[in-house]
Amino acid sequence: MRVYLVDDHAVFRSGVRAELSREPDIELVGEAGDVAGAVEGIGAAHPHVVLLDVHMPGGGGVAVLRGVDRPGNGAAAGAAGGEAHPDPVFLALSVSDAAEDVIAVIRAGARGYVTKTISGSELADAVRRVAGGDAVFSPRLAGFVLDSFTGRSPLPEPALDPELDSLTPRELEVLRLLARGYTYREIGGELFISVKTVETHASNVLRKTQQSNRNALTRWASRRRLD
Amino acid sequence: MTTERPPTPIPQPAPYPAVRPLRRRQRSVLGGVAGGVADHLGVDATKVRVVFALLAVLGGAGIVAYALLWIFMRPSAQGGSTSPVERRRAMGLIVLGVAGAFASSWLLSGTAASVIVPIVVVGIGAALVWREFDADGPRSIIGMPRHPTALTWARVVAGVSLVVVGLGVVVLAQVDLASLRSSLLAVVVTLVGVGLLSVPIWLRMVRTLNEERAARIRDAEREEIASHLHDSVLQTLALIQKQPGDPQQVLRLARSQERELRQWLFGGSRTAQDSLTEALRAACGEVEDHYGVTIDPVFVGEIDAASRSSEDGARPSGQALVAAAREALVNAAKHSGAQRVDLYAEAQAPPEAATDGERMRVSVFVRDRGVGFDPDAIPADRKGVTGSIRARIARHGGATEIRSGSERGTEVRLTMPFAVPRAAGDRIGDEGAVSG
Numbered sequence: 001m002r003v004y005l006v007d008d009h010a011v012f013r014s015g016v017r018a019e020l021s022r023e024p025d026i027e028l029v030g031e032a033g034d035v036a037g038a039v040e041g042i043g044a045a046h047p048h049v050v051l052l053d054v055h056m057p058g059g060g061g062v063a064v065l066r067g068v069d070r071p072g073n074g075a076a077a078g079a080a081g082g083e084a085h086p087d088p089v090f091l092a093l094s095v096s097d098a099a100e101d102v103i104a105v106i107r108a109g110a111r112g113y114v115t116k117t118i119s120g121s122e123l124a125d126a127v128r129r130v131a132g133g134d135a136v137f138s139p140r141l142a143g144f145v146l147d148s149f150t151g152r153s154p155l156p157e158p159a160l161d162p163e164l165d166s167l168t169p170r171e172l173e174v175l176r177l178l179a180r181g182y183t184y185r186e187i188g189g190e191l192f193i194s195v196k197t198v199e200t201h202a203s204n205v206l207r208k209t210q211q212s213n214r215n216a217l218t219r220w221a222s223r224r225r226l227d
Numbered sequence: 228m229t230t231e232r233p234p235t236p237i238p239q240p241a242p243y244p245a246v247r248p249l250r251r252r253q254r255s256v257l258g259g260v261a262g263g264v265a266d267h268l269g270v271d272a273t274k275v276r277v278v279f280a281l282l283a284v285l286g287g288a289g290i291v292a293y294a295l296l297w298i299f300m301r302p303s304a305q306g307g308s309t310s311p312v313e314r315r316r317a318m319g320l321i322v323l324g325v326a327g328a329f330a331s332s333w334l335l336s337g338t339a340a341s342v343i344v345p346i347v348v349v350g351i352g353a354a355l356v357w358r359e360f361d362a363d364g365p366r367s368i369i370g371m372p373r374h375p376t377a378l379t380w381a382r383v384v385a386g387v388s389l390v391v392v393g394l395g396v397v398v399l400a401q402v403d404l405a406s407l408r409s410s411l412l413a414v415v416v417t418l419v420g421v422g423l424l425s426v427p428i429w430l431r432m433v434r435t436l437n438e439e440r441a442a443r444i445r446d447a448e449r450e451e452i453a454s455h456l457h458d459s460v461l462q463t464l465a466l467i468q469k470q471p472g473d474p475q476q477v478l479r480l481a482r483s484q485e486r487e488l489r490q491w492l493f494g495g496s497r498t499a500q501d502s503l504t505e506a507l508r509a510a511c512g513e514v515e516d517h518y519g520v521t522i523d524p525v526f527v528g529e530i531d532a533a534s535r536s537s538e539d540g541a542r543p544s545g546q547a548l549v550a551a552a553r554e555a556l557v558n559a560a561k562h563s564g565a566q567r568v569d570l571y572a573e574a575q576a577p578p579e580a581a582t583d584g585e586r587m588r589v590s591v592f593v594r595d596r597g598v599g600f601d602p603d604a605i606p607a608d609r610k611g612v613t614g615s616i617r618a619r620i621a622r623h624g625g626a627t628e629i630r631s632g633s634e635r636g637t638e639v640r641l642t643m644p645f646a647v648p649r650a651a652g653d654r655i656g657d658e659g660a661v662s663g
Binding site: 182 | 489492493521523525526527528569571573592594635638
């Protein structure tokens with residue numbers, strides 16, 4: 001599995017390189033420290049997965065996501081088949097777990113979001129999962145999404161978007177367990193469904209977050225920053 | 228995340244002292260122009276005033292020069308000295324100059340007098356007003372002194388009326404009343420033209436002002452960040468450098484600093500007072516610091532609204548919930564052996580079977596992936612779970628559920644009903660109506 005690493009801190013890059021080198025099935029094919037280098041390098045190296053820092057000079061992870069030429073940009077859900085993806089998939093790896101950052105890169109098309117305190121094996125696991133077409137949620141990200149979809153917030157919302165309620169009860173349940181820190185396997189055991197089904201639910205949540213609720217999430221995120 | 232270098236100081240280009248012409252501000256006779264020019268040239272101020280007076284006789288050139296210098300010279304901070312004798316002499320020179328200008332124009336052309344007189348009147352009026360607005364002291368928005376005295380008002384009003392009268396005389400004397408309309412039109416058209424032509428200048432001025440303000444705000448922000456980093460991160464790093472041999476201590480310092488910085492960077496500026504979220508967050512922080520584990524709290528929903536009850540009975544409920552959650556966190560940190568604990572708190576609408584008056588229920592989940600235990604076989608001497616968690620929650624009408632196993636670790640689920648105030652309750656009630 002070919003992985004490309006984008007982060008503006010060389011020390012952090014070498015740390016991730018060392019951690020991932022222990023995984024036999026993961027090969028680090030390149031790394032970049034800025035937006036321009038990343039866009040160029042990803043185009044040349046054809047990785048399966050890009051580990052993407054969110055805060056970088058020159059636009060950050062969102063700029064990389066916009067800059068990389070991806071024909072399947074809008075149709076990322078097509079990757080749910082499980083085969084190797086022709087276009088790179090993006091996994092955000094950031095020290096920030098602020099709502100605005102998380103929502104921004106997810107909206108821009110990242111397939112997952114993990115924080116930098118994640119352990120090496122968990123990171124490798126997350127890489128494998130996004131490569132397989134799944135969504136990877138950290139508990140905090142699940143909390144943000146849940147918060148926006150349940151529509152309860154301290155300030156009154158002007159006319160709720162009907163699409164805001166478009167998560168199915170099962171998806172909400174999966175999301176809630178994710179926020180409580182459960183792994184996909186544990187959620188499967190808890191809800192008596194297969195891991196595959198859990199992954200599908202998580203993917204659907206992410207797809208809805210990226211597409212149908214773009215406006216609602218932006219509004220929610222900007223309002224969050226105000227108070 | 229780049230580090231900004233401090234701006235390099237601009238090198239001073241002038242090796243020799245450059246004396247700039249500055250108006251004397253203190254103890255000035257009229258505008259302090261003559262004194263300023265005298266300071267600049269290094270001559271006696273009276274000589275300068277004489278020159279101005281002589282120039283004034285030449286068709287009022289001195290008056291115009293004086294006015295222009297008044298406008299363009301910057302006021303100086305420290306003023307020269309002006310003795311009473313000098314002041315009297317200066318006054319005399321002013322009168323002489325003005326009278327000379329008046330007389331010379333009268334002599335040169337009789338008709339010009341009808342212009343000169345109003346112009347002199349206008350000039351005196353303008354001088355009066357300028358003097359007031361040029362004085363030191365705190366200013367209001369329009370430039371008037373903050374605390375104007377009666378004399379100030381009298382001068383301003385007199386000055387304004389002189390200007391108006393002077394201009395009025397010019398207009399009435401010079402303009403034929405019949406052609407007043409066309410000339411007014413011409414004036415308006417000219418003004419519009421000037422306005423249109425000067426648009427780029429205005430735009431540039433506004434842009435420059437905005438840029439300046441933005442730069443100032445950026446600077447202030449940078450300074451605030453720098454001082455915060457100095458007070459927190461740098462101090463902690465210094466502490467860590469002093470005791471690098473104690474990994475437990477280093478970890479504790481790093482964790483607490485990370486939490487603080489994270490809260491400062493990404494969190495809001497909410498205070499811990501009365502906020503259930505902040506109380507839970509603080510409990511997480513304390514347990515992290517004491518036991519060296521990592522706790523990631525996640526909050527969903529209007530948790531704080533639940534604890535802000537109109538009936539004050541909700542506050543003890545909230546406190547009990549926080550205390551029980553803290554105990555669960557401590558247990559997880561002490562006994563599970565896990566390095567990571569998850570805390571998840573959510574405010575939900577109550578299920579249909581809820582007791583009357585309950586409008587919201589807050590659930591707190593504390594989960595670890597440690598060794599686990601059998602909740603039904605807790606030794607009788609261990610009061611932690613029974614006393615600090617179960618009994619405490621039950622006293623306030625809540626429920627406790629503990630799920631544990633050797634493979635999956637432990638999860639403590641705490642549920643507490645809250646009666647939230649009417650305003651917030653209405654909205655929750657709407658949602659409840661869908662399910663019921």
